[in-house]
Amino acid sequence: MPRIIYEEANGTRHEVEVPVGTSLMQGAVNYLVPGIEGDCGGLCACGTCHVYIDEADKTLCGGADELEQGMLEFAFGVDEATSRLSCQIEVTADMEDLIVKMPARQY
Amino acid sequence: MALSDLSATALLGDFPEAGLIMAPDGDILFANPAALALFELDEKFTKVNITSFLPENERTRLDPLTWMRRWAERPDAPELAHVHLQCRTTSGREIPVRVRVGRIRSGDDIYYAVMLSDVSEALERQYKTRQQHRLAARVLAISADAIITADRSLQVTYANPSAENLFGYPGGTLIGRPLSDLLPPEFRPGHETHIRNFEKESAPARLMGERSEVSGLTASGEVIPLEAAITKVTLDREIVFSAHLRDLRVRNAQAQQLSRTLAELTTVFDQALQAMALIDTNGKVAQINRAARALLPEGINAVGKDFASLPFWSADPATTRQTLADAMADCQAGNLVRMPASITLPDGETRQLDFSLSPIVDAGTTFAMLAEARTLLGEDPLSSA
Numbered sequence: 001m002p003r004i005i006y007e008e009a010n011g012t013r014h015e016v017e018v019p020v021g022t023s024l025m026q027g028a029v030n031y032l033v034p035g036i037e038g039d040c041g042g043l044c045a046c047g048t049c050h051v052y053i054d055e056a057d058k059t060l061c062g063g064a065d066e067l068e069q070g071m072l073e074f075a076f077g078v079d080e081a082t083s084r085l086s087c088q089i090e091v092t093a094d095m096e097d098l099i100v101k102m103p104a105r106q107y
Numbered sequence: 108m109a110l111s112d113l114s115a116t117a118l119l120g121d122f123p124e125a126g127l128i129m130a131p132d133g134d135i136l137f138a139n140p141a142a143l144a145l146f147e148l149d150e151k152f153t154k155v156n157i158t159s160f161l162p163e164n165e166r167t168r169l170d171p172l173t174w175m176r177r178w179a180e181r182p183d184a185p186e187l188a189h190v191h192l193q194c195r196t197t198s199g200r201e202i203p204v205r206v207r208v209g210r211i212r213s214g215d216d217i218y219y220a221v222m223l224s225d226v227s228e229a230l231e232r233q234y235k236t237r238q239q240h241r242l243a244a245r246v247l248a249i250s251a252d253a254i255i256t257a258d259r260s261l262q263v264t265y266a267n268p269s270a271e272n273l274f275g276y277p278g279g280t281l282i283g284r285p286l287s288d289l290l291p292p293e294f295r296p297g298h299e300t301h302i303r304n305f306e307k308e309s310a311p312a313r314l315m316g317e318r319s320e321v322s323g324l325t326a327s328g329e330v331i332p333l334e335a336a337i338t339k340v341t342l343d344r345e346i347v348f349s350a351h352l353r354d355l356r357v358r359n360a361q362a363q364q365l366s367r368t369l370a371e372l373t374t375v376f377d378q379a380l381q382a383m384a385l386i387d388t389n390g391k392v393a394q395i396n397r398a399a400r401a402l403l404p405e406g407i408n409a410v411g412k413d414f415a416s417l418p419f420w421s422a423d424p425a426t427t428r429q430t431l432a433d434a435m436a437d438c439q440a441g442n443l444v445r446m447p448a449s450i451t452l453p454d455g456e457t458r459q460l461d462f463s464l465s466p467i468v469d470a471g472t473t474f475a476m477l478a479e480a481r482t483l484l485g486e487d488p489l490s491s492a
Contacts, residue, residue: 001278019278030279031268032244037237039189046189073169074190 002096006033009104020093024086024100025049035102042087044068048106050075052082053089057098061089077103118211118220125204125223128211133157133172136218145204145223147197157221162195179210179219191226203227253352259345261286261302273354275326291324305337306346312338320355332359385467386414386476390435393475402480404453414478421449421457438464439473448480458482 001017006028008014018027028036028049037048044067053061061084064072068088072078075085086100115137119126125142127135133156143150146160161171171192178184191203207222247254253270257263266274266281274281274289286302287295305313314336323333332355339348376383382399384392392409402419403409409417420427434444448462460480466473 017278019280022279027278032241032248034241040185043185045185047186048189070174071186071190073174074186 002091002093002098004091004095005097005099006035007099007101008035009102018091018095020091022091024051024089024091026087027091028086028100035106036086037106038087040087044071044085044088047071047074047085049086050078050103050106051084051086052079052101052103053084054099054101055081060092060095060098064088074107075103076105076107122222125225127157127221127223129157129175129219129221131172131176131217131219142223145196145202145225146194147200160194160196162193162201175206175208175219175221178206178208182207182209191230194223203230250351253354254349255281255286255289255352256347256349257286258347259306261299261348264347270352273325273331273352274323289323291322291330294322302337302348305348306339311340312336323352331356382480384409384414384478386435386464386478388439388474388476390414390431392417399480402450402452419450419452421451434464435476438466438476441466441468441473450480 001019004016004018004024004027006014006016014028014031014033016027016031016033018024018030022030023042025036025038025042027033029038036051037046039048040046042049050072064084065088068085071085072083075083082101115128116139119128119137119139122139123141125145126139127142128137129135135152135155135157138146138148138150138152142148143152148155157175158171161169169192178187187205187207191205194202194204196202203226204223205226209220209222211218211220247265247267250267250269253273254265254267255263255270256265263281263284263286266276266279271277271279271281276284287298290298321333321335323331325331334353334355336351337348338351339346341347376385376394377396379396380398382402383396384399385394387393390413392412392414395409400409404418407418415428415431416424422430430446434446438444443466444464446462448460449457450460451457460482462478462480465477465479467475467477
């Protein structure tokens with residue numbers, strides 16, 4: 001079970017073991033990590049699980065598809081290079097110590 | 108054929124929600140009174156595009172026309188239940204609005220009917236509810252007690268981190284498991300009966316202490332002693348059971364250690380050749396050992412009696428009482444008191460004793476005293492000490 005490091009906008013870190021196959025959003029919500037809402041429950045329909053993934057980790061997480069890119073338009077503080085919706089990233093065994101940064105707010 | 112003001116008014120005029128008719132390029136052709144009020148628009152407005160009501164900040168990535176066209180084509184789009192647009196009124200006030208869009212065909216022309224509702228109050232309520240929920244959830248999350256909820260079918264629906272650690276199921280892997288996985292097999296049938304009985308009872312909770320120790324089973328197969336409190340609540344007609352569990356391993360180990368230490372000390376006290384008694388702060392005997400009991404006439408139980416009134420003191424009762432009262436006061440102040448004393452045995456023999464009183468202190472307070480006596484042989488060791 002890889003350990004994911006969720007980092008709040010103020011730098012606070014939450015280290016959580018997330019089961020392989022669940023989403024980065026679900027991992028955060030299960031452990032009440034502040035900063036990720038996940039209003040729509042993972043349907044890619046709300047943009048409230050917006051996170052930043054370092055460009056170096058893009059190979060682990062893949063890229064945003066058209067629907068996700070569309071929903072990112074509703075998110076706050078979007079960065080073209082690193083913004084993702086965490087409900088669309090499935091946790092894999094290779095993600096040990098992946099750093100997931102969160103924006104100052106969702107919406 | 109253009110959409111006339113008359114038909115637009117007929118369509119949207121009486122709606123309490125803000126309603127607009129918009130051309131495909133976003134130009135607003137008609138606004139009902141509620142929309143004029145929402146955007147603070149003059150009713151004689153001309154050439155106003157809907158994009159001018161979107162704030163020019165970090166949200167400029169949003170292309171409202173694309174989204175409105177999508178929503179007109181897909182009125183059931185899932186995001187419509189969750190997202191809102193941030194609108195800026197003519198005076199610069201920003202208002203979150205939920206949007207519904209419908210396409211209107213008029214001959215070869217296409218228009219969009221846009222219904223907008225101000226959701227600032229709803230969002231505020233949602234925010235407050237969310238904060239309350241978050242607070243409650245955080246209290247559960249940091250609880251040292253393991254907390255597990257289960258539905259009517261006795262499947263786990265929630266487990267806090269303490270529960271995950273206690274039973275060894277990390278990362279939400281307890282959720283969906285049958286509650287019986289957390290019990291040693293021999294307790295499973297009885298547990299189910301117990302829960303079903305509890306379900307029928309009127310009491311909403313059985314608290315810790317009302318139940319005896321129960322056993323749990325960890326993922327690694329270890330059977331652990333637990334103290335449990337169970338509650339039930341009904342949410343939307345569905346019963347939810349919750350169990351608050353406390354790991355008794357440390358407490359049981361401490362209790363065993365304490366019990367052994369007590370047995371050791373009791374043996375040392377009772378089997379000592381020196382006469383000893385524990386005296387409480389009121390001067391009454393709490394315990395007396397075998398050697399001290401031998402100094403008393405047969406059949407006398409000293410426990411609970413005034414130490415000064417025991418029948419072996421040689422001096423007269425008033426003097427004994429005064430001497431011991433002074434010694435006990437000194438001892439209770441934290442001092443070791445040592446003095447010669449004389450006792451008379453049941454057979455009439457008198458013995459000179461080296462008598463001492465030691466304070467027994469806990470957290471800076473003397474809560475008892477240890478009285479000890481040794482027979483003085485030959486020279487008085489006190490005088491040479």
